Amino acid sequence: MALGIIAGGGALPGRVAAAALASGREVFLVGLDGFADPAVLAHYPHALARIGAAGRILQLLRGAGCTEIVLVGPVRRPSLLDLRPDAEGARLLGRIGRAAFGGDDGLLAAIVRVLADEGFRVIGAHEVFTEALAPPGLLTSIGPDAQALADIARGREVVQALGTADVGQACVVQQGIVLAVEAIEGTDAMLARCGALARPGPGGVLVKLVKPGQDRRADLPTLGVESVQAVRAAGLRGIAFEAGGTLLADRASMIAAAEAAGLFLLGLGPDPIERSPSSQKGARG
DSSP states (O other): EEEEEEEOSHHHHHHHHHHHHTTOOOOEEEEEEETTOOOHTTTSSSEEEEEEEEHHHHOOOOOOOOEEEEESOOOOOHHHHOOOOOHHHHHHHHHHHHHHHHHHHHHHHHHHHHHOOOOOOEEEEHHHGGGOOOOOOOSSOOOOHHHHOOOOOOHHHHHHHHTTTTTTTTTEEETEEEEEEEOTTTTHHHHTTTGGGGSSSSSEEEEEETTTTTTTTTTOOEEHHHHHHHHHHHOOEEEEEEEOOOOTTTHHHHHHHHHHOEEEEEEEEEHHHHHHHGGGOOOOO
């Protein structure tokens, strides 16, 4: 039984496919045109489809014998005008209903329900690519100092509030001040505007968490080497993310890039942040 992978952007769809193959499963990727990286798709059986061509997507998955599906890789939500749904897409859009015009989490949950009604079982990328799940604790030799820990605690409160409203998964905090919050533009675009907003003194932190109540089968927070580079370019000192709820696309390379840049990587557990001996090393900024 082949695993169907509906592939958005980035390298993660390929890593999920490689993990599935390593476990003995066949794979078939449906790359979303304009989002999926052709170089990633090229290594596996695949086809391209417009995001609005639901009929073609379902036909391709059924033709490849897929009954389980993974939704993975970033996709920018199109407007209804850009979507141009085919007949099947229009039918499914009608079943998704109001969720199509709400927050991302509500939309993804509705898509998962509709795919289940169509006979597919949607599973999380982390159920296939298990080693991608972020572990708890400090991953780098450099840790957050007391100011960075305070900023992380503040960022955690802000992101949880954002997530409850189904707005975004991330924010940037510097010296207790929220410099930016993530909305539809995504984390990288949010980081790109932080440099001009930075205050003198110790740099800020990026905090990225799962939304409260989020269906973890789709749109888990994802970080990679590009995230580290964007954080460094923004003048920040590190990244704090939800352990067990964040995908690290290439953990070893990400840690190496963070070490080279003098940044910390910290997996957050459910308990409040406390200062630990490792945090007293401080982070270069």
